[in-house]
Amino acid sequence: MNKSQHQSSSASIASLMHRSIRFILERNIVCGNALTLCCVDENCNDTDEPIVFSEWAFITGANIQRSDYTFAELLSQDEAQLSISGDEGTFLQKYICHYRRLGENG
DSSP: OOHHHHHHHHHHHHHHHHHHHHHHHHHHOOOEETTTTEEEOTTSOEEEEEOEEEEEEEEETTEEEEEEEEHHHHHHSOHHHHHHHOOOOOEEEEEEEEGGGHHHHO
């Protein structure tokens, strides 16, 4: 690999990393109304979209798994049941991909 190819490859990896970081931040910073359990728009008006929290876990090598849970489902779980069963609520979906590809596969 020559110097030009190495620089291009490094720039490509950096771009993928930036997209992954941006995606993780967008998933983890949630604006919503805890009373209605829904997201809010840029004017702080309620939307019909439920508040969703993501759980992240490295599973094998560089692969990461994201599990999405609605705020309503998490709140509806009985505390005693959570401590006995270890259940964290009903998940919406699970996603698995390489951590550098999170921004592409969101």
